[in-house]
Amino acid sequence: MPNPRNNEIQFTAFQSQxxxxxxxxxxxxxxxxxxxxxxxxxxxxxxxxxxxSLKYWNAxxxxxxxxxxxxxxxxxxxxxxxxxxxxxxxxxxxxxxxTGESADVLRMYAxxxxxxxxxxxxxxxxPVIIFTAEAEEVTSIIRVRSTDxxxxxxxxxxxFISMFKRSNQTMKKKYIVNGVxxxxxxGTQPQGAILHTPETETITSQxxxxxxxxxxxxxxxxGAQQMHLQACQNLLTSTLDAQIELxxxxxTLILNRFQxxxxxxxxxxxxxxxxxxxxxxQNAGAGIVGVPQISGMFSSEDQLQAAMDDLLDAxxxxxxxxxxxxxxxxxxxxxxxxTRDFNFVGDVDVTLGRFQGTTxxxxxxxxxxxxKAIAKHWAQYGEAGYNWWEKITTVESFESLNDITxxxxxxxxxxxxxxEGGEYTELKIGDNGEVSTFYKYGGYLSFTLEALDRDDTKRxxxxxxxxxxxxxxxxxxxxxxLFTQANGAGPTLADGGALFNATAVTTAGGHANLRTTxxxxxxxxxxxxxxxxxxxxxxxxxxTGYRGTGKKQAIDPKFFLSGxxxxxxxxxxxxxxxxxxxxxxxxxxxxSWAGEIEVLTSPDMxxxxxxxxxxxxxxxxGVMLGTRFGLLPEIILAGDxxxxxxxxxxxxxxxxxxxxxxxxxxxxxxxxxxxx
Numbered sequence: 078m079p080n081p082r083n084n085e086i087q088f089t090a091f092q093s094q095x096x097x098x099x100x101x102x103x104x105x106x107x108x109x110x111x112x113x114x115x116x117x118x119x120x121x122x123x124x125x126x127x128x129x130s131l132k133y134w135n136a137x138x139x140x141x142x143x144x145x146x147x148x149x150x151x152x153x154x155x156x157x158x159x160x161x162x163x164x165x166x167x168x169x170x171x172x173x174x175x176t177g178e179s180a181d182v183l184r185m186y187a188x189x190x191x192x193x194x195x196x197x198x199x200x201x202x203x204p205v206i207i208f209t210a211e212a213e214e215v216t217s218i219i220r221v222r223s224t225d226x227x228x229x230x231x232x233x234x235x236x237f238i239s240m241f242k243r244s245n246q247t248m249k250k251k252y253i254v255n256g257v258x259x260x261x262x263x264g265t266q267p268q269g270a271i272l273h274t275p276e277t278e279t280i281t282s283q284x285x286x287x288x289x290x291x292x293x294x295x296x297x298x299x300g301a302q303q304m305h306l307q308a309c310q311n312l313l314t315s316t317l318d319a320q321i322e323l324x325x326x327x328x329t330l331i332l333n334r335f336q337x338x339x340x341x342x343x344x345x346x347x348x349x350x351x352x353x354x355x356x357x358x359q360n361a362g363a364g365i366v367g368v369p370q371i372s373g374m375f376s377s378e379d380q381l382q383a384a385m386d387d388l389l390d391a392x393x394x395x396x397x398x399x400x401x402x403x404x405x406x407x408x409x410x411x412x413x414x415x416t417r418d419f420n421f422v423g424d425v426d427v428t429l430g431r432f433q434g435t436t437x438x439x440x441x442x443x444x445x446x447x448x449k450a451i452a453k454h455w456a457q458y459g460e461a462g463y464n465w466w467e468k469i470t471t472v473e474s475f476e477s478l479n480d481i482t483x484x485x486x487x488x489x490x491x492x493x494x495x496x497e498g499g500e501y502t503e504l505k506i507g508d509n510g511e512v513s514t515f516y517k518y519g520g521y522l523s524f525t526l527e528a529l530d531r532d533d534t535k536r537x538x539x540x541x542x543x544x545x546x547x548x549x550x551x552x553x554x555x556x557x558x559l560f561t562q563a564n565g566a567g568p569t570l571a572d573g574g575a576l577f578n579a580t581a582v583t584t585a586g587g588h589a590n591l592r593t594t595x596x597x598x599x600x601x602x603x604x605x606x607x608x609x610x611x612x613x614x615x616x617x618x619x620x621t622g623y624r625g626t627g628k629k630q631a632i633d634p635k636f637f638l639s640g641x642x643x644x645x646x647x648x649x650x651x652x653x654x655x656x657x658x659x660x661x662x663x664x665x666x667x668x669s670w671a672g673e674i675e676v677l678t679s680p681d682m683x684x685x686x687x688x689x690x691x692x693x694x695x696x697x698x699g700v701m702l703g704t705r706f707g708l709l710p711e712i713i714l715a716g717d718x719x720x721x722x723x724x725x726x727x728x729x730x731x732x733x734x735x736x737x738x739x740x741x742x743x744x745x746x747x748x749x750x751x752x753x
Contacts, residue, residue: 101174102187104202106134106157106224108168111213120208122215127162127169130218134160134169140225141179143205148334153177154226183226203227207351220351222334302339309339316345320353327352378442385411385442389538391450409532415439443524443537444731447712450541455549455709463549465677466556469636469691471698471742472708481703482510483742511571513703513740518551522712522731548710548735550680555739556700557681560638560689565751566591568741572619576741577749582614583625589613590748596643596688598650600670606690606748607633607670613745630745632697634690638677642685647676686752692745699746703738710735 109124139155140148153176160171175183186200207220252261252270261270313335317328331348379394384402386393388411393400405411413419416439459467475481495501522540559567559576567576574586581587589609594602615627637647653672691699702708713732 101155101172103170104157104173104224105163105166105168106137106160106171106202107204108166110167120210120213120215124167126215126218130221131160131162131169133218133221134171134224137171137221138223139173139183139202140223141182142227143203143225148223150337151178154179154183157224186226198228200226200228219354220348305339310336312342313345316349320349323349323352381415381442382445385446386449388534389443389446389450389541390453391446391541392453394449407532408534408537409529411442412439412529415442440524440731444712447537447541447544447731450538451545451548451709451712454542454545458546458549462678463546463553465638465679466553466700468675468677469638469694470556470700470702471694472702472704474704474707478515478705478736481513481515481701481738481740483513483698483701483740511701511741513701513738515703515705515736515738517734517736519710519732519734522733524731544710544712544733551735552702552737552739553679554681555737556702557679559700559739559741560679560687560747560749561682561684565684565687565749567749570741570744576744576747577751581625585619585624587624588744590744592748592750593752594750595686595752596646596650596750598646600650602750603650603670603674603690606750610634610690610692610745610748616743616745630692630697632692633673634748635673635675635693636677636691637674637688638679638682638691639688640682640684641678641680643688644676644678647674647688651676684751688750688752690748690750692747694746697746698742699744701740701742703740705736706734 107122107127109122109127111119111121113119135158137157138148138153139157140152141154142152144152155173155175155177157171157173160169162168163170173183175181186198189198190200202224203226204224205222206218207222208218209216251258252266252272254267254270261267313332317332320328331345331352334348335345379397380400380402383393383397383400384405385391387402388405388408403414405414458464493502524537528536562568563575566578569575570586572586574580574588576588577591578586578588579591580589582589590613592602592606594605596602611631611633612629614625615630617623617627637651639647651670651672651674694700710733713734
């Protein structure tokens with residue numbers, strides 16, 4: 078269904094075939110009945126509503142296809158005129174004269190519709206109108222923007238205008254047009270043409286004598302037209318600048334309609350008034366149907382939210398960045414402005430506040446600002462280095478808190494041959510995936526009346542920063558634990574083996590992804606690890622006869638992960654050649670890994686010598702992170718000003734909640750070195 082708060086709609090609704098006339102075509106542009114807009118829903122147009130709208134259908138442009146962002150002169154195909162009510166058709170019939178760059182497109186499809194050959198294209202005329210409606214009944218048409226030629230109209234109706242075929246035996250006659258004699262079929266001569274007869278032949282020579290004078294006149298007319306165009310554009314700009322009650326989206330639509338052409342003052346005034354009328358009815362609760370991009374003016378709640386965002390150092394909502402608002406002097410000023418609770422008793426009445434009529438409550442406004450501030454600080458702390466886990470983690474969102482079974486990749490390492498007439502064998506996908514459980518983390522923020530009275534604004538601002546860093550560090554700790562638990566062996570997986578072990582992959586639970594050799598100062602040890610990961614067989618199935626039979630995964634590691642103890646050594650080893658002393662790394666005869674490995678440091682991996690090689694998660698997802706309600710912690714209301722806690726404890730509470738599940742997707746993405 079279209080949004081009832083908007084005020085313009087495009088109808089791909091009225092399918093009709095034109096009658097060809099000397100000047101163009103006659104078209105049934107709209108008729109009584111039910112129409113379905115392209116945005117959905119259905120609206121009924123009565124005979125009375127259409128008859129009352131006749132004046133709006135004159136001088137209406139016809140374009141090829143709709144364009145809600147502004148009509149283009151390149152799409153102009155014709156102009157409608159002489160609209161009349163046709164009792165037989167129960168609709169409005171108008172003359173359509175082809176003109177503009179797309180006029181030939183209009184003539185081409187008209188010829189198709191008027192022709193005798195089948196099948197015909199599904200072409201129809203679709204009006205773009207502004208109207209008011211109650212439920213599904215249209216009460217009035219406010220404005221007709223255009224009636225366009227479109228394909229596949231949605232309105233199904235058999236009341237087409239019957240086709241009119243002109244005789245091929247029409248005689249041509251000579252006419253004098255601008256001093257030139259030309260032949261025209263009767264009824265097709267230009268307006269003002271004079272029938273050529275012996276008596277009028279002398280007119281030709283007389284008109285030729287004034288050709289020079291006409292050229293001068295034409296030049297003067299052209300200059301006057303340019304001046305008229307400039308005057309119209311100046312009027313357009315000044316008129317739109319004065320419409321402070323209209324949103325910018327509405328001004329843009331009006332600008333696109335009138336920019337670059339001349340127009341009558343009444344035409345611009347009528348367009349502006351149509352939008353004003355639509356928006357005034359919208360604000361009064363009427364059902365105005367229209368373009369979704371149009372929005373109303375900022376409400377009192379928008380102003381309060383923007384002021385609170387500024388106070389708590391949170392980014393404003395999109396669209397309100399330049400909104401001028403009253404600046405709060407502190408959290409106390411914000412509380413008193415919204416609640417008028419000057420005695421700090423917790424018994425508030427929003428209707429007594431400065432912004433009358435708003436339904437916003439103080440905790441709700443604070444909650445919105447803090448959530449946006451958390452997102453801001455989350456990004457800042459990530460850029461500062463707390464985003465190490467994001468680079469090796471695959472994040473997925475879920476619609477419930479049920480346990481998650483992660484699918485493994487590589488179980489279809491190749492497609493088997495199917496003999497002619499033979500049977501297809503089942504392909505195993507995600508065999509024996511690991512299972513993770515959601516855990517809920519959280520608490521609540523307590524904002525007492527004492528804190529408000531002391532104007533403790535810094536405490537409110539600090540809350541978002543604290544929650545952002547706590548959430549990032551919490552995820553860092555959980556993911557690091559996958560590599561450090563069980564003395565560095567990691568969690569026990571579904572195949573019965575620890576995440577990291579040196580057992581052959583042909584054995585149940587064997588992963589062959591654990592070594593005990595130190596990193597060293599050259600590439601010797603890293604080459605061994607990289608070769609092992611490259612040659613690691615893809616997982617087919619955790620069953621006898623399948624273990625270790627997959628093709629090589631043929632992928633080298635991309636990340637080096639360790640605690641702070643190995644960070645500098647790893648940076649020296651893997652840094653780009655131009656960023657370090659080349660002689661510091663002795664040649665080994667193997668490949669150079671300089672600049673190819675990204676060094677990651679976890680603050681929660683405390684062993685000074687252990688490290689992990691990890692494949693790009695875009696190729697082999699290893700670390701998995703499940704979220705519910707988003708990756709960031711969310712602040713939700715635990716009550717409002719009138720909640721029991723406010724009355725009994727002078728305390729307004731905001732609950733902090735975070736649902737997370739961590740686990741392993743594919744153990745082949747890792748290789749660990751537990752160095753004694």
